[in-house]
Amino acid sequence: MARPAETMKSVVCYGPGDYRMEEIAVPHVEANEVLVKVLAVGICAGDAKCFAGAPHFWGDADRPAYVQPPITPGHEFVGQVVQLGDGASEKYGGLQIGDHVISEQIVPCRACRFCLRGGYHMCVPHDIYGYHQKTPGAMATYMKYPANSINHKVPKEIPTWHAAFIEPLSCSIHAVELANIQFKDVVVVAGCGPLGLGMVAAAREKSPAKLIALDMFDWKLDIAKMCGADIVMNPSKCDVVSEIRKLTDNYGCDVYIEASGHPSAVVQGLHMIAKLGTFVEYSLFGKETTADWTIISDMKELTIRGGHLSPNCYPKAISMIANNKLPMEKIITHKLSLDDVHKGLELVNKSSESIKVVLLP
Template identity: 60%
Template structure:
């Protein structure tokens, strides 16, 4: 039996992606909650760096001569979100511990639960890989309503958490996973390149690991100051200092123990390989706009590095929710812009500029 909180409208406003730089505000049908599904009224949706790269036409999303694109237009974008539960399909409330009126989030990937990776507990690497906002089977959150389908991983959000804080659960959960991949030890010197929303979450998570020194690298001095607010000890701007030389100086010529790349800039990969010590751990997190070329000899014969990728946020949503509850990040300063849904283009432009914004959200 379907449980409804309100009588739902037949149509809703939604941003729809038709192709690179072709996003429009459309009126589309309101989704319905079938058995095991959850319908939410979207309270806040974040604009992620990967949303921007999809908008700009990055090959990962639209394909090139070497690969097929991931995005399936027309599609409602948005994988960072929080919503108020307004309808529960049969069995959904019991399965997820949700009631009408609760705030809820859903992990960004809806696993198939049948592929090799899902069957062995590695659901975040699901072969089908349906992520909200990119695939036809999982429309995203830049709309007035969205549906969490069967198989989704849903989490209840504490009622005390403001929606514009809860929208940061998804990026923070990804940040936590990236830090976990770094295997940080107590006496490590850790460098994180990129002090955007995801990088800021990484500083907060890395500080919980108690490294000896936590260094932020970014081109924006204001973001470097925010990184310190989130746990960084030092901020380095590559336009003002030779970051490789400075990290080597700070470590007696050895280099940092752990390097996490979260900037999405090819030079950050090159610099990271230069400043990391032998036998160090390099974590690559970013979605790059274009392929990056490096000297692989550094990885193997020269330094014997541990190279770890970091993708999504397996089992880290509860950690992210707890960190936000505990006030470990200055979220009211990180969420710099809260715009109405109709101003989505202005939001995308703010993210693209990166000069005055950190996290930009849309509030339908």
Template identity: 55%
Template sequence: MANVELPQTMQAVVCHGPEDYRLEELPTPKRGAGELLVRVEAVGICASDLKCYHGAAKFWGDENRPAWAETEAVPGHEITGEIVELDDAARAEWGVEAGDRVVVEQIVPCWDCRYCDTGNYHMCAVHNMYGFKRANPGGMEEYMVMTPGSLVHKISKDIPPAHAAFAEPLSCALHAVERANITFADVVVVAGCGPIGLGMIAGAAAKYPAQIVALDMDERKLELAKKTGATTVINIANEDAVAKIKEMTGGYGADVYLEGTGHPSAVLQGLNCLRKLGRFVEYSVFKDDVSVDWSIISDDKELDVLGAHLGPGCWPAAIRLIEEGKLPMDEICTHQLPLADFQKGLDLVSAGKESIKVSLIPGGASTQNAGQA
């Protein structure tokens, strides 16, 4: 197809190091063979974006690898946009057309390592990702290129862009739920009712366990947890969560604990909440090291402790949940800001008091959903 008329330059947020992100005018990218050129409609701001912004020293778990995005990289990995240019190779790879709205998984697998070869592409040894390296600019820009080998999914244009971009964190939350192997008889505890925790609650509810207990310190988020599927909520600022959960379970404790806060105290809380032979799933990225008595895991309870990274295989389910209106998306996606207000967006996520999910809308105006502070 003929190239559409595009502006010569565009706005983009560019990383120049920890706490040094700048709005700049960059040349509009040109797609190569087999690539998609996408007009970005929305990009969510994630807690990991915030940790990268602040340059947390242990973010990647490797002191030799910097925590923040590479200098001159464009951040943002919760991306949705409209395809404006493609070729036949791209059509064949992804089954898309110009005008389609798509979302893209943040990982760009190499498809040629031990993990990719065994179907575990989310653990790719190379581990290129949109929004962290110069080679794969993220969504905090007006136009971006999606490269061959990326995992691209179509999503409805009938939903708001910020809702579509929520497919990325929701898929991650669903993967954590899958790792837990939830059964109908289980009492499931979800720590944290931010975007990931709410996604975990929704995913757990789809498994129909006996109970889903949501933990948080924010009454507004706990009310939203009820709408997402929690059967019981506990404000840990006012109640002893461990004592209440043991009371609910005849003194035994919960069967499953899903950690979605990124706060070190939530780890020990989970170990204490669980019954013997329980299952602990850790999703969060931590700014600081976490120290616990590991004998709880071994000698005391013989727990299964599982990690969860990204959302492999969970994107179709996440997209269905959003498209079918299974989640209160208007209340989850609280703030949409223009790209120029990226710093305000980072600050909203950092404060954690006014917002649930904050998104940037390139070329758009600020909106704040009704009922939000």
């Protein structure tokens, strides 16, 4: 495949609400780097929150800004190799021109304390696609996977718009691994957006005694059933805490995975979970949540685990999609062109009409 022209089309984030379509330089590839043509890129709830100006991304009195504009957004992508720097093919498992390949969202330094101790997803001086200057994202015709990137080949049989779901699914898998699910467990997943549906599918792989999904939209609960939920409940239509108690001889659920990002879902989980249960939190909150910590300690002796990104989870995500473990045509609700990025961000922000919105550059 020939080296592309010198410039390409890209969405560029300048600030909250200020995303422009521009013609920018195609990245230059050096040793151990890969240039790919972007085949598909999903819009994350994080992208929509960044566009909306959330303090998590733009900073406030308590924290510095996370996003470094001007920057090409997009971290849920798959690309086709068009150029390999010296040594890149050997470094990334014999990667060839034309291969489909995905790069993990974080590009770790491989030298800080967390990288050296095996927690590369918590790397301190890390780069992250779509937010940091050194790693522009995928909402463009081409993108570069730099020297420290972690890359995985993707079978060409997987449709590109399904492959864009590998990144969020790998996050769901990490959350499920943190939950340490046992066969006897009653597991509740709160929230059936892209992450929650992936968690239902991944929890199904662990074969718990009962798998229950919660969401405010019945049509999303129907998809949760296709992902493997035994029972679904809509908290706007029933008292889910008492329903879960009824199903468990009044003990409560053994595992509660919170994926909605709503403060009320945290409190709901603390009331619904059994003594000695495991509570996994994996979401971005728009505001702080408060809870009675006595429930966590004296009343129930809970294990509380927070989750971030998806260390060592991409291979499992690729195999789950390749083996049709998820109803991908239901999960990818919208396929849009790059020019429709604003429409896509709006759909994701509303969340009532979409699950995963994918752009096809």
